[in-house]
Amino acid sequence: MITLPPHLDIHDDRFSALVHPMSTLDMIAEGFTWTEGPVWFGDRDCLLFSDIPSQRILRWSETEGLSTYRAGSEFNNGNTRDREGRLVGCRHGMRDVVRTEHDGSLTVLADSHEGRRLNSPNDVVVSSDGAVWFTDPTYGIISNFEGYRSTPEQSAHHVFRLSPEGELRAVVSDFTQPNGLCFSPDERRLYIAESGSSHDDSVPSVIRQFDVEGGRLTDAGVFATIDRGLPDGMRCDVMGNLWSSAADGVHCFAPDGTLLGKILVPQVVSNLCFGGPDGQRMFITATRAVYRVFVDVKGAEPWTRGRG
DSSP states (O other): OOOOOTTEEESSGGGGGTSOTTOOOEEEEEOOSSEEEEEEETTTTEEEEEETTTTEEEEEETTTEEEEEEESOSSEEEEEEOTTSOEEEEETTTTEEEEEOTTSOEEEEESEETTEEOSOOOOEEEOTTSOEEEEOOSGGGSSSSSSOOOOOOSSSOOEEEEOTTSOEEEEEOOOSSEEEEEEOTTSSEEEEEEOGGGTOTTSOOEEEEEEEETTEEEEEEEEEEOSSSOOOOEEEBTTSOEEEEETTEEEEEOTTSOEEEEEEOSSOEEEEEEESTTSOEEEEEETTEEEEEEOSSOBSSGGGSSOO
16 A cells, blocks of 8 residues: 655545655745745746745746846736746736736736726736736735735726737626636636635635636636635646645645645645646745645646646
């Protein structure tokens, strides 16, 4: 009988095919304040991630270790890549979504809606048609810890879609605090985390699901409930399983919403991504550190599937 390592918690036999009993949970970087927004750059063999309160985006690679990618990041939070491989990030300080061009210059994609400033964009994904989808809770303006304290100008805490033509439209407006979001591999479903329990215990810690058609969303109900803490950042793998952050680690759900298992992490997890030279490493941002673990599946996002 194989003894499982302490970081694996199997709830369903299907989880055994996604992790390996000889895998290890390795801390690859530490000494931060609140890590977030991991994104893998396979073409550069490196991981980028945010340390929000210190206003830095960090770079880590196996060969070169840790370095600063960008200082003065204006409390950058969530990150992703667009279909041209450019970094797209959410900045609490400037209350915008910004793209880093290939020459290193910054282009603001969205900072207002209907003539009023955004709250504090939090997490972002880019669909295959080039549209940018992002959540806009108020975490970056309710204190000076990860932004600048300010009064919200938006009428709700929206989820937005920025079309390739530049039209910004609210697609969901009934979240208490929308947070992480990701598409299913076929992009027919969008998962969005409800993290309002961070400040209101009456808000359920759930991941909601929405059917996607023509840039519009239809509510398909609750996909899963997080039983420890709340959901934050999340990613799908190529098999359609959803991996979500939680207080005790990373929770893995089958496409039908069944909890398959957990990767237990000693610090509260904020986000995760797939990457590594073979696309089968999961990078986990967790409070003051970043962890890495081998998984037997690749991420659904195209740039996570190895070096390309």
